[in-house]
Structures are given as C-alpha cells and as structure tokens.
Amino acid sequence: MKMVKVILNEGKVIHVYGSALIEVLKGSISIYGKRVKAYEKILLYKYRSYPLVALEESVINLVLPEESYIKEAKDQAIYEWMSTAEEIIKGTHTAIVVVGGVDSGKSSFITLLSNKLIERGFKIAIIDSDIGQADIGPPGFISLGTPEKQIIWLRELKPLSMRFIGDIRPQYYVDKIIREVLNLKNLALHELKTSIVLINTDGWISDPQAIVYKYKFIEAVEPTALVVLGADLKGLFKHFEKMGMKVFELPSPLHAKQRDRDERRKLRSERYASFLKEAPLRKYKLSEVMIDGFQLLQGVDVNSTVYSETGVNVVYASINADTLNIVVQQSISEVEVDKVKKVLGVSKARIYYLGFEKGLYVALTDDKDIDHPGLVDEIDFLNKVIAIYTYFDGRPKVIKFSKIKLSRDYFDQLVE
Numbered sequence: 455m456k457m458v459k460v461i462l463n464e465g466k467v468i469h470v471y472g473s474a475l476i477e478v479l480k481g482s483i484s485i486y487g488k489r490v491k492a493y494e495k496i497l498l499y500k501y502r503s504y505p506l507v508a509l510e511e512s513v514i515n516l517v518l519p520e521e522s523y524i525k526e527a528k529d530q531a532i533y534e535w536m537s538t539a540e541e542i543i544k545g546t547h548t549a550i551v552v553v554g555g556v557d558s559g560k561s562s563f564i565t566l567l568s569n570k571l572i573e574r575g576f577k578i579a580i581i582d583s584d585i586g587q588a589d590i591g592p593p594g595f596i597s598l599g600t601p602e603k604q605i606i607w608l609r610e611l612k613p614l615s616m617r618f619i620g621d622i623r624p625q626y627y628v629d630k631i632i633r634e635v636l637n638l639k640n641l642a643l644h645e646l647k648t649s650i651v652l653i654n655t656d657g658w659i660s661d662p663q664a665i666v667y668k669y670k671f672i673e674a675v676e677p678t679a680l681v682v683l684g685a686d687l688k689g690l691f692k693h694f695e696k697m698g699m700k701v702f703e704l705p706s707p708l709h710a711k712q713r714d715r716d717e718r719r720k721l722r723s724e725r726y727a728s729f730l731k732e733a734p735l736r737k738y739k740l741s742e743v744m745i746d747g748f749q750l751l752q753g754v755d756v757n758s759t760v761y762s763e764t765g766v767n768v769v770y771a772s773i774n775a776d777t778l779n780i781v782v783q784q785s786i787s788e789v790e791v792d793k794v795k796k797v798l799g800v801s802k803a804r805i806y807y808l809g810f811e812k813g814l815y816v817a818l819t820d821d822k823d824i825d826h827p828g829l830v831d832e833i834d835f836l837n838k839v840i841a842i843y844t845y846f847d848g849r850p851k852v853i854k855f856s857k858i859k860l861s862r863d864y865f866d867q868l869v870e
C-alpha cells in the first residue's frame with residue numbers, strides 16, 4: 455500500500471489508474487461528474503482509470519495498492535467532455551446515443567452525463583446495448599437502468615429491464631439489438647416517464663459493416679443528439695446533422711487504461727458471476743415451457759421410434775427439418791447413425807454427448823417479457839426436466855438458449 459497526499463488547484467486534474475481509496479481533506483473534486491466533498495471518501499475500482507478534477511482548491515489523500523498509480527495529466531479530453539455535457543443539458547434533448555470504439559470512453563461519458571443530469575434533477579434512464587462489455591445487465595443482454603444518485607461506474611446500477619440477445623458478438627444480431635433498444639427506449643420515455651434516455655453502444659466500429667450497423671441503429675433509434683468518441687470516427691457521423699440531430703465529436707481520453715483481451719474476459723466473468731453466483735437451482739418441465747434457440751429441444755421427439763425401429767439405444771432423439779438430433783451416453787458408431795438417419799428419412803445428424811448442456815447460458819422470460827439470466831445445470835431427458843441456476847423465481851414463459859457456455863468460474867466460451 456502507498457499513501458499519497460495531493461494538493462490540486464481549481465480546475466487541475468490528476469489521473470488515478472486502478473483501485474484506490476480517495477479521501478477529500480479539503481475542497482471538492484469531480485470524478486466523471488460525481489461531486490466528492492471534503493471529509494467524503496470514495497473507493498475507485500480496479501481495471502479502470504479516473505480523472506480527478508478539482509472543483510476548487512483541494513487536498514486529497516490517496517491510498518493505493520502496489521499495482522495502482524497516479525499520473526499528472528496534460529490531457530484536455532475531460533474538459534471538453536465536461537463542457538459538451540453542459541451543452542447537452544442546456545439543449546432540449548430526449549435521447550442521446552454515444553458511439554465509439556473499444557475503450558474510447560463510451561461508458562465513462564455516459565456516467566458523466568448521467569451524474570450531471572441527476573445533479574440538475576432530471577429523471578433519466580440509461581440503455582446499455584453493449585452486449586460484449588455490458589455494464590448494467592449481464593453480458594449478452596441489453597438492459598435499462600434508472601440512476602437516482604451519482605455513480606462512478608455504470609456497474610453500480612441495477613437493471614430494471616433486461617432483454618436477451620444471447621451472444622457477445624453484435625454483428626450477428628443487428629436487427630434484434632435495434633428492436634430491443636427501441637422497446638426499452640419506449641419503456642423509458644412512455645412508461646417510466648423519464649425525460650432523457652442515454653444509450654450506450656458496442657465498440658464494434660473497425661470495419662464498414664460496423665459503421666453500416668451503427669447508421670442503421672441511429673436511424674431507427676432517432677436520438678436528438680449523437681456523441682461520437684475518438685479521432686478515428688471524425689466526420690463519419692456528421693451526416694446525421696441532415697436529419698436534424700446534434701452531433702458532438704469528442705476526443706477519447708489519452709490516459710485511458712487499456713484493457714487487454716484477458717482483462718475484458720475477466721471483467722465479463724465478474725459480470726456473469728454477479729448475476730448467477732449462488733443462485734438457487736430450479737427445475738422446469740420441458741412440456742410446460744417454450745424453448746427458443748436450441749434445435750435439440752425444438753424438434754419432434756422420436757426417441758421411442760429410434761429404439762423400436764432400429765434397435766439403437768440413445769438417451770434422446772428429435773427431428774428438426776432435415777436433421778436428426780441425438781443425445782448419447784458415451785459414443786455411437788457411424789454405422790448406427792447412418793442406420794437411424796435412413797430409417798427416419800433425414801439427411802443430417804447432430805450428436806450431443808450427455809452432459810454437454812452443463813454451463814449453457816440461458817434467459818428465462820417472465821410474463822412482462824423481461825429476460826432473466828440463468829445457467830443450465832442439467833437436462834433430465836427421461837423425465838423431461840431442465841435444471842437451471844437462476845434468481846428468477848417466477849414461472850418462465852420461454853427459456854432462451856445462447857451461444858455462450860460458462861465455466862465453473864464464469865469464463866465464457868462460444869458454442870455453435
């Protein structure tokens with residue numbers, strides 16, 4: 455542990471990298487627009503960096519673990535961010551979309567804007583459509599939060615509504631993401647009666663397809679203002695001024711803490727865990743719940759036919775269009791598979807080994823169409839019961855499967 459005391463003149467900034475305990479001894483500072491006053495303490499999270507801006511002459515005390523450090527900043531980004539945030543607040547905006555690449559500062563700018571709006575007494579909502587680095591809901595979900603107090607990280611918010619996409623790669627779910635964002639925007643503006651909704655997007659911007667997607671997204675969502683982060687996107691979204699939108703181009707922070715692939719996976723794993731860890735195991739009858747996104751359980755059950763007509767013994771079998779899906783205990787010979795295919799008149803076969811289902815990430819849909827995260831423990835094919843770890847305690851209308859499988863410590867892996 456290190457202890458550092460810093461004196462900052464009004465308007466001066468220092469950057470803190472990694473976790474730290476900050477105590478303001480005199481004056482007041484702003485962290486992404488959250489005001490921290492004299493005698494207040496605040497804990498900064500790991501994996502992030504923070505500009506501390508002195509709102510007046512201030513003395514602060516920092517307690518830092520060995521791996522954290524502070525740096526004096528020449529970076530002007532935070533000042534530009536703050537004045538743009540003020541400008542946005544003065545306008546009469548109802549929806550603001552923030553776009554930018556990975557680590558460009560999207561979540562932080564939304565945090566800043568949210569804090570400033572709350573300070574002025576606005577009732578706001580935030581929609582997080584970044585399914586890969588989800589901050590409000592768990593990964594693979596689009597979620598909505600309604601902050602009531604100032605925060606320094608979007609992860610402090612509890613999701614009020616969540617919609618399942620079931621993947622962390624936006625490129626395959628463009629229309630679905632847009633549809634769900636629109637649903638949540640309507641919920642915020644018309645049902646929750648918030649006056650402004652802030653919409654975070656994913657960091658996929660590196661190829662023309664990504665830009666086409668972002669255009670489609672913005673055209674459908676119709677924000678009144680668009681915030682574009684990073685020099686790499688300069689000019690690209692100015693065209694939206696033709697639609698009457700205000701377009702604000704802002705720099706990314708120079709001193710951002712870059713997160714590598716492993717850190718991002720770790721951040722995701724913490725995110726899954728905070729929604730699933732220690733969740734009770736609940737059982738659902740497959741005959742009573744709709745299944746979405748999983749061909750094995752969506753086909754016609756042909757289990758008994760397989761045995762009676764071919765003598766081949768499998769744990770479970772179903773037919774889905776031209777494909778036979780079979781679950782086997784250990785293995786099955788190619789000859790046997792061909793025999794079953796022939797007798798049942800299908801051209802393809804897909805084999806699952808018993809236990810494959812453990813760790814599949816799913817969502818359970820309630821009667822208000824809110825999706826809740828769950829983790830499959832097992833499917834009992836004999837009694838047709840599925841066991842899922844979930845905090846959702848109602849009766850699901852639908853169980854939606856994803857392309858994600860989680861390990862015991864909640865690290866994700868994509869499955870086909």
Ligand SMILES: Nc1ncnc2c1ncn2[C@@H]1O[C@H](COP(=O)(O)OP(=O)(O)OP(=O)(O)O)[C@@H](O)[C@H]1O
Pocket residue numbers: 469501502503504505531532554555556557558559560561562563584587656657707708709710711712
């Ligand atoms: N003005 C700033 N000064 C210093 N660090 C900053 C600033 N803004 C953001 N950061 C840091 O930069 C990193 C990236 O910011 P942020 O998470 O907001 O970006 P993002 O675009 O949402 O990234 P992701 O693609 O992971 O969702 C974080 O560590 C954040 O704490």
Ligand SMILES: [Mg+2]
Pocket residue numbers: 560561562584587589
């Ligand atoms: Mg983010």
